[in-house]
Amino acid sequence: MATTKWSIDPTHSEIHFKVKHLMITTVTGSFGKFSGTAETEDEDFTTAKINFSADVNSISTGVADRDGHLKSADFFDAANYPELAFTGTKFAGKDSDFELEGDLTIRGTTKKVKVNVEFGGITKDPWGSTRAGFTISGKINRKDFGLSWGAVTEAGGVVVSDEVKIAAEVQFVKQA
Numbered sequence: 001m002a003t004t005k006w007s008i009d010p011t012h013s014e015i016h017f018k019v020k021h022l023m024i025t026t027v028t029g030s031f032g033k034f035s036g037t038a039e040t041e042d043e044d045f046t047t048a049k050i051n052f053s054a055d056v057n058s059i060s061t062g063v064a065d066r067d068g069h070l071k072s073a074d075f076f077d078a079a080n081y082p083e084l085a086f087t088g089t090k091f092a093g094k095d096s097d098f099e100l101e102g103d104l105t106i107r108g109t110t111k112k113v114k115v116n117v118e119f120g121g122i123t124k125d126p127w128g129s130t131r132a133g134f135t136i137s138g139k140i141n142r143k144d145f146g147l148s149w150g151a152v153t154e155a156g157g158v159v160v161s162d163e164v165k166i167a168a169e170v171q172f173v174k175q176a
Contacts, residue, residue: 001041006132006172008036008052013170015054019142020161029070033058038088038172043122045132050088050102057082074149075142081107093117100136106145113140115166130174138166 036052056078071078088102115138
């Protein structure tokens with residue numbers, strides 16, 4: 001079987017996260033700069049070797065002060081850890097429902113994680129490129145990666161939840 005190389009198309013992909021604030025609302029953020037590759041046997045993504053990275057300094061929640069706090073040593077510590085990375089170790093499932101397992105590294109700490117993946121299919125675009133689409137969802141505990149800043153409200157409530165939901169739309173382009 002032939003090895004097929006794919007690259008994420010950042011203009012048709014989105015990487016988002018959601019965190020509860022004061023446990024009553026959800027704040028959404030995203031990474032604006034990221035890249036990823038997959039190597040498959042032919043077009044079979046169950047054989048994929050997947051690598052992904054995001055530039056921590058590209059984090060955006062729509063509020064500059066909050067973005068600055070997230071980049072600080074209280075959270076991502078972008079000055080010392082400018083990138084988060086994921087290496088896929090297993091991609092299994094059937095039809096359009098899959099589970100992707102791999103090693104996520106944030107702030108120098110690597111942990112095994114699993115995310116759900118919905119395979120959207122493979123198609124050719126109007127310019128002849130072959131594309132594959134995926135919807136990714138999952139959750140991690142931010143404290144597992146050293147993002148342990150926390151504060152308590154006067155009433156004893158938590159300011160930022162430990163659980164972080166991940167939501168991504170990823171489009172890969174087959175490389176010639």
